[in-house]
Amino acid sequence: MSPATRARAMRARGTLWGMVAETFYVFALSSFCVALAALVYVLAG
Amino acid sequence: MIVKPTIDDAKLILSYTGKVVIGVSLLLLVPMATAAAAAEWDALVYFTLSLGLSLSSGFLLSIAGVTDRRPTWMHGMVTGAFSWIVVMAIAALPYWFSGNYLSYLDAMFDIMSGFTTTGLVLIQDLDHVAVSLNMWRHLLTFVGGQGMIVLALTFLVKDSGGGYKLYVGEGKDERLFPSVFHTAKAIWKISLIYLAVGTLALWGAGLAIGLPLAPAFLHALWIYMAAWSTGGFAPMSQNLLYYHSGLYETITVVFFILGSFNFALHHAVWSGDRKEVYRNIETVSFATTMSALTLVTAWGLMKLHVYPDFMALVRKAFYQLASAHTTTGFMSVYPRQLAIEWGDLALGAMILAMLIGGSACSTAGGFKGLRMGMLWKAIVQETRKMLKPSSAVFSQRFHYHGERSLTEAQVRSAALIVLMYMAIFLFATMAGTAAGYPFLDAAFESASVTGNVGFSIGVTQAGMPSFLKVVYIFNMWAGRLEFMAVLAFFAFVGSFFRRKTA
Amino acid sequence: MxxxxxxxxxxxxxxxxxxxxxxxxxxxxxxxxxxxxxxxxxxxxxxxxxxxxxxxxxxxxxxxxxxxxxxxxxxxxxxxxxxxxxxxxxxxxxxxxxxxxxxxxxxxxxxxxxxxxxxxxxxxxxxxxxSAHPVNQVRLVLMPLSLALASALFLAWKRREKSGKAATEAWNHWEGRRERR
Incomplete structure (x- = not known):
């Protein structure tokens, strides 16, 4: 494997894991908000 | 004191504007190809005609602007504001030719709404619109999210010295790389990689919810473009309600929240700094206001018993709020339902969410999380000052790609911009009430145009007064460019008419 | 009955x-x-x-x-x-x-x-x-004309850019003289 290929592979891996991390964050935040809505639903419902 | 501009200054601005116009004109090749593929020959003719006319205007501007002057900050700012106006007028040609608009003003309104990723529409009979015209609508909103000048910088403007000044003029100021050319390229790379992922995800979801193969693909591409750019256009008049699908809505939530993140954040996370995603002042600010406003919206809706069960509450309250806070504007309710059923408390929370908006240097609008975070830190600092002995010295820190200390200049600029947002928000609210709409409706629609959101409570319709359309166009434009460029533009134009002072 | x-x-x-x-x-x-x-x-x-x-x-x-x-x-x-x-x-x-x-x-x-x-x-x-969407005949005629106009203007722009430097210098010179007066 040439250094250039290796660098490209590393960047691709970084991109992939970056996207996973970002998506995970979005899901975590959304779940938290949904949990808050559930709290309101129980308290007010 | 502004130095009286010379003809050369104007020429330089015309020349850069010409390049932006040429860049946007070349985008017409995409709907042209779509029209050819879908056998929409009449559309192919008017798109080609539009290409000829808009390229001609771009070349004319370039001819008028031949100069060897080097750009300064002033040129960058004025070009930013001016090119958006010129492009609005020129890109409206195919809209007007399509016959789906009642006036040229309506067509320009939709262009400004698309480019600023607002998403309000005045288009008529959207459900029977040509495939190629839908492609043009969504392509515009997608490109508008990254910025037209970012587009021009990537392909047309070779001079990198002046490039950064143009880039800032469009309301973005993050340098992902030292060179603005590489920064523009990195922005496109991030958007296009997510374009591939998002379109595939929505295509799969579209097939799962029963759309045929080809429409599922087109809907996926368009909805992704509108979600990522936080634009909020949709190919059908019902917007997201057309799909009747929780799955489809969930995927759009992921992409419009991702789209509302700072490009510098994406870049940092993709380069390996994954902790930044939960430490960054902007994501922290967004998470805080989003959670708080979810509570308020849910409370407001529960109080009035608007939704019968928990699932409905989540799918309506959380979805609309997330869509408003990221300034997307996808709706899974009818506009008038907000006015009739939602009640003042929930609408108040929505207005606040729309004004706060997403992250700086993203596709989103509003005050931006960065400024909210900075102002919050400044308030905390002031409070601490009052409680501690006067001899104590504080330095307030915040996390934004590393720890930084908060400076007076940052707070001042953040406060000024928030103040200006509030000013034009109140201005358009007043214009709305002057046109005879109820105060809350006028405020809601005004927040929606000022924050480039695209939620409607039913005010934005082809029948609304023309002056209100113009006010809304102004607010979308000024809000998207974050005022500096707009102020520079007016100062520049004004100084031409001013008498020379010694 | x-x-x-x-x-x-x-x-x-x-x-x-x-x-x-x-x-x-x-x-x-x-x-x-x-x-x-x-x-x-x-x-x-x-x-x-x-x-x-x-x-x-x-x-x-x-x-x-x-x-x-x-x-x-x-x-x-x-x-x-x-x-x-x-x-x-x-x-x-x-x-x-x-x-x-x-x-x-x-x-x-x-x-x-x-x-x-x-x-x-x-x-x-x-x-x-x-639904019929007939091609608009006027636009069909204007279409090649607009493209021809665009090409002509493109060539004019490129020529202008070559001679532009000289023109700008002349203009600046003239502006400068007016300013001094």
């Missing part, structure tokens, strides 16, 4: 039979449904509109969106019924005009709070037809 009596009976029966029929065939528009949703919530109504987009099948049921003069409404109906609709509204065609009878939900508990109608019966009122 029997005849008028029978006639009277017939009229009475007819009136009785047609009373609910009149109430139910008067279709409700999206404008009323959206503006006064609580008036119709949970009631059986008749709705009339053009089928647009595509049917979206979900198991043994399907979603169909019907457009009236004001807005489109989502209709939930047995998948077999949706097969009766042949033409769907798009750029290429006007869709079938469909009349459905069903229960209106202001915020459907079954479908995540969507405003919808669960149809019980469906009737095709009019078949759709292809």
């Amino acid at each position: 029997k005849r008028p009596w029978i006639a009277l009976l017939l009229i009475l029966a007819g009136a009785l039979a047609s009373l609910p029929a009149i109430a139910e065939t008067a279709s409700v528009g999206t404008k009323d449904l959206i503006e006064k949703p609580r008036d119709f919530d949970g009631k059986t109504i008749v709705f009339l509109g053009e089928a647009i987009g595509d049917a979206m099948r979900r198991g043994d049921h399907a979603w169909v969106n019907l457009l009236d003069a004001n807005a489109a409404m989502g209709i939930w109906l047995p998948a077999a019924d949706s097969d009766a609709i042949k033409d769907w509204g798009s750029y290429q065609a006007k869709g079938d005009v469909v009349r459905i009878r069903g229960v209106f939900h202001r915020a459907c508990p079954e479908h995540g709070g969507d405003m919808d109608i669960h149809a019980e019966s469906l009737e095709i009122i009019a078949r759709g037809k292809a």
Whole structure:
């Protein structure tokens, strides 16, 4: 494997894991908000 | 004191504007190809005609602007504001030719709404619109999210010295790389990689919810473009309600929240700094206001018993709020339902969410999380000052790609911009009430145009007064460019008419 | 003497039979449904509109969106019924005009709070037809002309750019002289 290929592979891996991390964050935040809505639903419902 | 501009200054601005116009004109090749593929020959003719006319205007501007002057900050700012106006007028040609608009003003309104990723529409009979015209609508909103000048910088403007000044003029100021050319390229790379992922995800979801193969693909591409750019256009008049699908809505939530993140954040996370995603002042600010406003919206809706069960509450309250806070504007309710059923408390929370908006240097609008975070830190600092002995010295820190200390200049600029947002928000609210709409409706629609959101409570319709359309166009434009460029533009134009002072 | 009596009976029966029929065939528009949703919530109504987009099948049921003069409404109906609709509204065609009878939900508990109608019966009122979009002849003529103009201006721009430097210098020189005066 040439250094250039290796660098490209590393960047691709970084991109992939970056996207996973970002998506995970979005899901975590959304779940938290949904949990808050559930709290309101129980308290007010 | 502004130095009286010379003809050369104007020429330089015309020349850069010409390049932006040429860049946007070349985008017409995409709907042209779509029209050819879908056998929409009449559309192919008017798109080609539009290409000829808009390229001609771009070349004319370039001819008028031949100069060897080097750009300064002033040129960058004025070009930013001016090119958006010129492009609005020129890109409206195919809209007007399509016959789906009642006036040229309506067509320009939709262009400004698309480019600023607002998403309000005045288009008529959207459900029977040509495939190629839908492609043009969504392509515009997608490109508008990254910025037209970012587009021009990537392909047309070779001079990198002046490039950064143009880039800032469009309301973005993050340098992902030292060179603005590489920064523009990195922005496109991030958007296009997510374009591939998002379109595939929505295509799969579209097939799962029963759309045929080809429409599922087109809907996926368009909805992704509108979600990522936080634009909020949709190919059908019902917007997201057309799909009747929780799955489809969930995927759009992921992409419009991702789209509302700072490009510098994406870049940092993709380069390996994954902790930044939960430490960054902007994501922290967004998470805080989003959670708080979810509570308020849910409370407001529960109080009035608007939704019968928990699932409905989540799918309506959380979805609309997330869509408003990221300034997307996808709706899974009818506009008038907000006015009739939602009640003042929930609408108040929505207005606040729309004004706060997403992250700086993203596709989103509003005050931006960065400024909210900075102002919050400044308030905390002031409070601490009052409680501690006067001899104590504080330095307030915040996390934004590393720890930084908060400076007076940052707070001042953040406060000024928030103040200006509030000013034009109140201005358009007043214009709305002057046109005879109820105060809350006028405020809601005004927040929606000022924050480039695209939620409607039913005010934005082809029948609304023309002056209100113009006010809304102004607010979308000024809000998207974050005022500096707009102020520079007016100062520049004004100084031409001013008498020379010694 | 029997005849008028029978006639009277017939009229009475007819009136009785047609009373609910009149109430139910008067279709409700999206404008009323959206503006006064609580008036119709949970009631059986008749709705009339053009089928647009595509049917979206979900198991043994399907979603169909019907457009009236004001807005489109989502209709939930047995998948077999949706097969009766042949033409769907798009750029290429006007869709079938469909009349459905069903229960209106202001915020459907079954479908995540969507405003919808669960149809019980469906009737095709009019078949759709292809929409013609003839090419505008004036634009067809202007099209090559505009492209020719663009090419000419492009060449002019490139030539101007070459000689531009000289022109700008001359201009600056002239401006400078005027400024000094």
